Amino acid sequence: MHSGQNKERERFIDENLRRVYEETVDEGIPDKFAELLNKLKEQEKENGASK
Amino acid sequence: MSAQDPRDQLVEHLPAMRAFAISLTRNGAIADDMVQDTLVKAWTNIDKFEVGTNMRAWLFTILRNTYYSSRRKANREVADVDGIFTESLAEKPAHDGHMQMTDFRKALSALKDEQREALLLVGASGFSYEEAADMCGVAVGTIKSRTNRARARIAELMGLRDDETLEMTDDATMSVISSSKVSSF
Numbered sequence: 001m002h003s004g005q006n007k008e009r010e011r012f013i014d015e016n017l018r019r020v021y022e023e024t025v026d027e028g029i030p031d032k033f034a035e036l037l038n039k040l041k042e043q044e045k046e047n048g049a050s051k
Numbered sequence: 052m053s054a055q056d057p058r059d060q061l062v063e064h065l066p067a068m069r070a071f072a073i074s075l076t077r078n079g080a081i082a083d084d085m086v087q088d089t090l091v092k093a094w095t096n097i098d099k100f101e102v103g104t105n106m107r108a109w110l111f112t113i114l115r116n117t118y119y120s121s122r123r124k125a126n127r128e129v130a131d132v133d134g135i136f137t138e139s140l141a142e143k144p145a146h147d148g149h150m151q152m153t154d155f156r157k158a159l160s161a162l163k164d165e166q167r168e169a170l171l172l173v174g175a176s177g178f179s180y181e182e183a184a185d186m187c188g189v190a191v192g193t194i195k196s197r198t199n200r201a202r203a204r205i206a207e208l209m210g211l212r213d214d215e216t217l218e219m220t221d222d223a224t225m226s227v228i229s230s231s232k233v234s235s236f
Contacts, residue, residue: 021176024066
């Protein structure tokens with residue numbers, strides 16, 4: 001009986017959820033993540049070279 | 052090492068991981084620490100990743116394990132978050148977009164971790180109920196009921212009644228009716 005109304009409510013909530021997500025995604029990724037990945041790569045190169 | 056190193060794909064999943072972490076922890080600094088920990092774990096354990104399977108699901112599993120183990124350690128669970136947020140929420144939802152988002156964020160934050168997590172995985176991250184159940188180590192039915200409860204709680208906190216969405220239609224209908232009345236006179 002309430003399924004139509006619940007669908008409407010679900011749509012509303014999921015729309016807001018996606019908006020919250022998109023705001024964060026649009027912020028982009030802070031530089032520290034790229035720096036961390038580079039550090040991990042370099043560490044591995046060093047380890048590889050020492051082997 | 053194979054020509055295609057799966058680690059090269061890690062960076063593609065960072066925005067989604069961060070969005071999930073921020074919504075889950077409600078704290079940008081903790082979220083970023085968690086994502087960094089996850090990156091290091093994924094990098095050093097990449098041999099455990101089965102190529103051809105869903106990398107995002109694998110990363111999210113590490114991410115949520117990181118969250119729950121750090122939460123257990125720090126035991127920094129906030130007591131009575133529900134009470135605080137319930138009080139601060141308006142009785143009636145504001146139709147203004149910005150207000151609505153603020154209320155929505157508050158309602159999302161007020162959910163139990165397990166419910167918020169299920170809703171984020173299924174409603175926002177685009178995982179299936181089955182994938183979310185695998186990640187959380189629970190039955191599919193558990194994820195479904197957590198998601199349903201999360202939605203019901205948000206609706207309750209935002210003062211969304213079942214007929215809420217009909218209200219605006221009613222107004223529109225009323226104006227049509229009243230204008231048609233006017234024209235018929």
